[in-house]
Amino acid sequence: MPKKIIIDTDPGIDDAMAILFAFAAPELEVIGLTTIFGNVHTSLATQNALRLVEYAGRSHTPVAHGADKPLVIAFDEAPTIVHGSDGLGNTHQPAPHGHPVDRSAAQFIVESVMAEPGDITLVPVGPLTNLALALELEPRIAHHVAEVVLMGGAATVNGNVNPAAEANIWHDPHAADKVFTAGWPVTMVGLDVTMATIMDEAYLTGLRGSRFGDYIFQVSRFYQQFHKLAHSLDACHTHDPSAVAYLIDPTIFTIERGPVRVVTEGLALGQTLMDRRREWLAPNEWSDMPEVNVCVGVDSARLLDLYRQRISAAG
DSSP states (O other): OOEEEEEEEOOOHHHHHHHHHHHHOTTEEEEEEEEOSSSSOHHHHHHHHHHHHHHTTOTTSOEEOOOSSOSSSOOOOOOHHHHOTTSSTTOOOOOOSOOOOSSOHHHHHHHHHHHSTTTEEEEEOSOSHHHHHHHHHOTTHHHHOSEEEEEOOOSSSOOSSSSSOOHHHHHOHHHHHHHHTSSSOEEEEOHHHHTTSEEEHHHHHHTBTBHHHHHHHHHHHHHHHHHHHHHSOSEEEOOHHHHHHHHHOGGGEEEEEEOEEEOOSSTTTTOEEEOSSOOOSSOOTTTTOOOEEEEEEEOHHHHHHHHHHHHHHTO
16 A cells, blocks of 8 residues: 655755655655745745646645744745756746645644544655644644654755755754654654765656656756756755655665754754764753654665656656
8 A cells, every 4th residue: 555645845856856756656645745945935835836746647636835934043045046946947837727725734734644643654855844833733643643754954964054954954943853852753864865866967868758757857957057066066966855765665775763953053053963872971952852763874776776767657
């Protein structure tokens, strides 16, 4: 039976790559998209989510509009240098025909999880504000969700906003700390693995020939130019698709377990700090916090093969 998932997303080029991957995977059933600021403002994220479900032939998939700002700090400007002014690589796609549902993202998450206890996996690939708000609305979802598999953070490597912080966590560190400490089953798919898997020009060209593959190649043009500018890399890091790959085949990844806290002020705002030692002379801010799964290694060849197979089979 396919795993039922809700993708919480800020599309975003790599979000689009992940969403089409999920739609293409027979192992997964996408029961909804919820939107959030990050790569773009939430209003554009919602429009892009609607565009993606329509392109994928999944117009029946609900899209719920999410939070427009972080819990505490301000959200400034979307990174147009990374994803383009339209969030999809300046491909300027037609306006969607559909509309979001009449419930907020947090309400949609709560209603979905409580209606099917133990069956729904949450897959946030943007800032974690919607999940934190859902916890505030109904704390019991922490005991009724199947799991939370998130793209964000960095346990053993530098961030990508600055040396400390990864972008999704940095945009709302207060929400992220709530999510990591809520006591539900969490897996962090962070920069430790997403920057270790590279989609180069030959790989992206090889995806062409299927409808989803052609779309991914098109939107990746702008993304690849950003990677050349920022990383001197003629390729793309595999951020959000890595979280979807974990859902399909977690054996691709090497996992460590431990509590994770998020820095919510100061120089290291947004840093994800995992207690990998666990033995201290005195209690600290990690003591008695729930352990989470943290991906620290990846078989990149297997991940890329899986992605190619699912995208190519989508027609």
